[in-house]
Amino acid sequence: MFRAVKPGSGSGSASGGQAEDSERTAVFRAVKPPAPAAPATPATPAGGEASDSERTAVFRAIKPDTATPGASGPGTARQGNGAAQPTPPRAVGGERASTFVPLRSDDVAARPAPGAPPAPGTPRAAAGAAQAQAQAQAPGRTPVPAGVRTPVTYESPERTTQQPLPPKPPLDMLADLTNNPPPPPSAARTAVRRFKIYAPILVLLAVILGVVQLVRPLPTPTLKVTANTSYTFEGSAPNLPWPKEGQAAMAAAGLGPVGSFGEQKPVAIGSVAKAMTAYVILKDFPMKKGEKGQMIPVDRTAVEDGKKETEGESTVNNLKEGDKISQDDALNAIMIPSANNVARLLARWDGGQEAFVKKMNDTAKELGMTNTTYTDPSGLDATTVSTAEDQVKLGLKIVEMPELIAITKKPYWIDPSGKKWRNYNDLVPYNGSLGIKTGSTTKAGGNLLFAAHKEVGKTDQLIVGAVLGQHGVPILGTAIEASKDIMIATQKMLKAAPVVKKGAVVGYVDDGLGTRVPVVATADVDAVGWPTLTISTKLADAAGKLPQTAKAGSEIGVLTVGEGASQVKVPVALQSDLVAPGIGKKLTRVG
Numbered sequence: 356m357f358r359a360v361k362p363g364s365g366s367g368s369a370s371g372g373q374a375e376d377s378e379r380t381a382v383f384r385a386v387k388p389p390a391p392a393a394p395a396t397p398a399t400p401a402g403g404e405a406s407d408s409e410r411t412a413v414f415r416a417i418k419p420d421t422a423t424p425g426a427s428g429p430g431t432a433r434q435g436n437g438a439a440q441p442t443p444p445r446a447v448g449g450e451r452a453s454t455f456v457p458l459r460s461d462d463v464a465a466r467p468a469p470g471a472p473p474a475p476g477t478p479r480a481a482a483g484a485a486q487a488q489a490q491a492q493a494p495g496r497t498p499v500p501a502g503v504r505t506p507v508t509y510e511s512p513e514r515t516t517q518q519p520l521p522p523k524p525p526l527d528m529l530a531d532l533t534n535n536p537p538p539p540p541s542a543a544r545t546a547v548r549r550f551k552i553y554a555p556i557l558v559l560l561a562v563i564l565g566v567v568q569l570v571r572p573l574p575t576p577t578l579k580v581t582a583n584t585s586y587t588f589e590g591s592a593p594n595l596p597w598p599k600e601g602q603a604a605m606a607a608a609g610l611g612p613v614g615s616f617g618e619q620k621p622v623a624i625g626s627v628a629k630a631m632t633a634y635v636i637l638k639d640f641p642m643k644k645g646e647k648g649q650m651i652p653v654d655r656t657a658v659e660d661g662k663k664e665t666e667g668e669s670t671v672n673n674l675k676e677g678d679k680i681s682q683d684d685a686l687n688a689i690m691i692p693s694a695n696n697v698a699r700l701l702a703r704w705d706g707g708q709e710a711f712v713k714k715m716n717d718t719a720k721e722l723g724m725t726n727t728t729y730t731d732p733s734g735l736d737a738t739t740v741s742t743a744e745d746q747v748k749l750g751l752k753i754v755e756m757p758e759l760i761a762i763t764k765k766p767y768w769i770d771p772s773g774k775k776w777r778n779y780n781d782l783v784p785y786n787g788s789l790g791i792k793t794g795s796t797t798k799a800g801g802n803l804l805f806a807a808h809k810e811v812g813k814t815d816q817l818i819v820g821a822v823l824g825q826h827g828v829p830i831l832g833t834a835i836e837a838s839k840d841i842m843i844a845t846q847k848m849l850k851a852a853p854v855v856k857k858g859a860v861v862g863y864v865d866d867g868l869g870t871r872v873p874v875v876a877t878a879d880v881d882a883v884g885w886p887t888l889t890i891s892t893k894l895a896d897a898a899g900k901l902p903q904t905a906k907a908g909s910e911i912g913v914l915t916v917g918e919g920a921s922q923v924k925v926p927v928a929l930q931s932d933l934v935a936p937g938i939g940k941k942l943t944r945v946g
Contacts, residue, residue: 524548565942568941568942568943568944569938569941569942573866573867573868573903573935573936573941574866574867574868574944575867575900575901576864576865576866576867576901576902576903576933577864577865577867577901578862578863578864578865578874578894578895578896578901578911578912579862579863579865579894580861580862580892580893580894580914581860581861581862581863582855582859582860582861582862582892582894582914583854583892584891584892584893585889585890585891585892586852586854586882586889586890586892586916587887587888587889587890588850588852588882588884588885588886588887588888588889588890589852589886590885590886590887591886591887592886592887593613593614593844593845593848593885593886593887595613595614595616595841595844595845596840596841596844597616597617597837597841598616598617598822598825598833598834598837600617600824600825600826600827601617601622601743601800601822601823601824601825601826602615602616602617602618602619602620602622602742602743602822602823602824603615603616603617603743603820603821603822603823603837603838603841604616604619604742604743604744604746604747604820604821605747605818605819605820605841605845606747606751606818606819606820607816607817607818607819607845607849607884607885607921608751608754608755608816608817608818608819608919608921609817609917609918609919609921609922610816610883610884610885610888610890610917610918610919610921611888612744612747613818613845613885615743615744616743617743617824619726619742619743619744619745620726620742621726621727621728621740621741621742622740622741622742622799622823622824623737623738623739623740623796623798623799624734624739624740624741624746624794624799624802624823625734625735625794625795625796625799625802626669626693626695626733626734626735626792626793626794626795627734627741627746627792627793627794627802627803627804627821627823628715628729628731628732628733628734628739628741628794629689629690629693629698629732629733629734629792629794630690630746630749630750630753630791630792630804631715631718631719631729631749632689632698632701632702632711632715632732632733633686633689633690633753633759634718634749634752634753634756634759635705635711635714635715635718636682636685636686636701636705637686637756637758637759638718639705639714640682640705642682642683642758644757644758646683647681647682647683647684648681648682648683649681649682650679650680650681650682651679651680651681651682651685651700651701651704652677652678652679652704653674653675653676653677653678653679653680653700654676654700654703655676656696656699656700656703657674657676657696657697657699657700658674658675658676660695660696660699660700661673661674661694661696663695663696668695668696668735669692669693669694669695670694670695670696670697671688671692671694671696671697671770671776673770673772673774674696674697680697680771681771683762684770684771685697685700685701686759686762687762687765687768687770687776688768688770688776689701689733690759690762690763690790690791690792691762691763691765691767691768691776691777691778691779692768692776692777692779693779693792693793693794695733695735698732698733699731699732699733701732702732708731708732711732712729712730712731712732715729715732716728716729719745719749722748722749722752723745723748724741724745724746724748724749725745726740726741726742726744726745727740727741727742727745727746728740728741734794735796737796737798737799741823742823743821743822743823744821746804746821746823747804747819747820747821749804750791750804750805750806750819750820750821751819751919753791753806754789754806754817754819760789760790760806763778763780763783763789763790763791763792763806764783764784764788764789764790765778765783765784765790766778766783766784778790779793779831780792780793780803780805780835781832781835782803782805782807782835782838782839782842786807786839786842786843786846787807787808787809787846788805788806788807788842789805789806789807789808789817790805790806791803791804791805791806791819792804793831793834793835795830795831795834799823799824800823800824800825800826800830800834801822801825801826801827801829801830801831801832801833801834801835802821802822802823802824802825802834803821803822803831803834803835803838804819804820804821805819805820805821805822805838805842806818806819806820807842807845807846809846809849811849811850811851811883812851812881812883812923813881813923814851814883814921814922814923816849816883816921817921818842818845818846818849820838820841820842820845822834822837822838822841825837845885848885848886849883849884849885850883850884850885851881851882851883852881852882852884853879853880853881854880854881854882854892854916855876855879855880855892855914855916855925856876856879856880857876857877857878857879858875858876859875859876860873860874860875860930861874861875861876861894861914861927862874862894862912862914862927864901864911864929864933866903866933866936867944868936868940868941868944869940870934870936870940872929872930872931872932872933873929873930873931874894874911874912874927874928874929874930875927875928875930876914876925876927877910877925877926877927877928878925878926879925880914880916880923880925881923882916882917882923883917883921883923884917884921890916890917890918891916891917891918892914892915892916893914893915893916894912894913894914894915894927895912895913895915896911896912902933903933903935904932904933904934904935905929905932905933906929906932906933907928907929907930907931907932908928908929909928909929909933910926910927910928911927911928911929912926912927913925913926913927914926914927
């Protein structure tokens with residue numbers, strides 16, 4: 356602490372160790388030299404006792420022209436105990452500079468570090484003189500010659516830890532580096548700064564997005580139809596010659612039902628049940644064209660059942676126990692002479708009769724024959740019942756089995772022994788009849804499941820019908836005659852109608868990016884049906900996957916009219932070149 360005397364003011368001597376208002380008092384602590392001589396300890400000066408290691412010196416800086424009388428001379432100041440002290444040097448401009456003297460803390464007697472620089476604001480000369488004077492006045496200290504500097508020790512201030520400040524914006528940092536303050540914030544400056552920050556990011560994102568758009572896979576082209584998806588034949592509804600009793604139904608393969616007659620309620624069907632027996636056997640054991648299929652051992656039961664012809668059953672009575680019969684011969688035996696004993700033999704061979712009957716009923720459910728129940732594989736039981744519509748559903752599946760139709764359309768069969776067996780279906784081989792199966796009992800009456808075909812246009816159309824519950828005399832002959840009338844009438848009403856002309860646009864290829872290339876039919880398309888019938892039109896890929904590029908005229912699809920055996924198929928081709936999408940479409944695609 357120090358006090359500086361105002362210029363032009365006088366100062367009196369310090370009394371009792373206190374300075375006047377016009378004075379500044381500086382207190383220094385002198386550090387004991389490293390190895391001083393040990394003189395006799397003088398008396399402690401007035402104003403308090405000092406320790407051996409440090410002394411406190413108090414100086415008053417007084418201007419030369421107002422020095423305290425009795426001072427030792429110019430440049431000296433009187434200490435509170437009367438000792439002369441050096442006067443601080445003058446500052447620039449003729450005024451005397453003030454001297455800072457650090458005082459000892461009341462609670463900690465800290466010693467200044469040797470060699471520490473003087474306190475800020477203290478002239479180096481004044482500090483050296485004060486330190487030398489303090490050492491000279493301290494008891495037990497060796498006097499220091501004039502002109503010799505004595506190190507002064509200062510206490511270092513406490514250090515505080517300061518957390519780092521967050522980074523400044525780039526423009527503010529640049530302003531600090533150039534010692535130019537940042538311009539005041541404004542909407543324009545903010546907008547420019549945001550543009551400079553976000554513009555590169557947006558450009559980078561645009562580049563990445565463009566690369567992704569160019570390299571990601573192109574969408575798969577699709578083929579879509581533009582032609583009418585259906586066609587209805589003109590004319591009035593057909594009127595078939597239905598029987599006078601029982602029930603009947605008629606349908607065309609791939610075209611649907613033609614019509615039905617009578618109440619479709621379950622009735623006994625007799626040996627017509629063997630059609631399901633043959634169908635299940637071929638599903639379990641398919642035969643290849645020209646082959647005889649599996650070899651089936653003949654058991655004693657089959658031989659004994661063959662003797663029941665005397666009881667009115669249809670059987671093959673020339674089987675021998677231990678022999679084997681081929682699958683093809685067994686199917687001939689049940690479908691032409693309607694052998695009950697062979698039908699039961701097949702059931703036992705295919706897992707047992709009970710399990711086989713269950714298969715028959717499960718298959719009926721799969722085909723949608725909801726009014727059909729089988730209780731035996733031969734149809735001899737009156738509890739085996741069905742309807743004409745249900746039997747037509749089965750017949751439409753049988754005509755898709757060429758190995759079975761090859762059997763049913765034969766007028767007779769010669770067994771392995773050479774015996775000839777006639778087909779009870781007198782419709783074959785006339786009027787394109789394909790046979791299928793007859794059935795007759797006293798309870799069931801005359802029944803027939805029949806099929807036929809007819810060439811219409813460029814297609815071979817298949818039709819299936821059933822007549823049940825005919826009790827005229829003879830019962831089977833009545834059923835066959837009624838079936839013949841229905842079959843021929845249906846064949847006559849089938850006709851072809853032009854649906855699509857050659858070269859007509861029937862659809863287009865969509866590349867998924869907005870380009871559509873038309874496709875045209877390569878030939879005339881004639882649909883087959885009867886008046887009031889509506890058929891569907893479909894367009895499908897030829898190979899399952901369309902190419903990305905193709906030349907005009909390339910066949911890339913098929914136009915299909917109708918369904919099943921009655922459908923007509925015509926290839927379709929590109930009307931113009933199918934080219935790959937350009938860079939612009941690749942970059943701008945969304946999907």
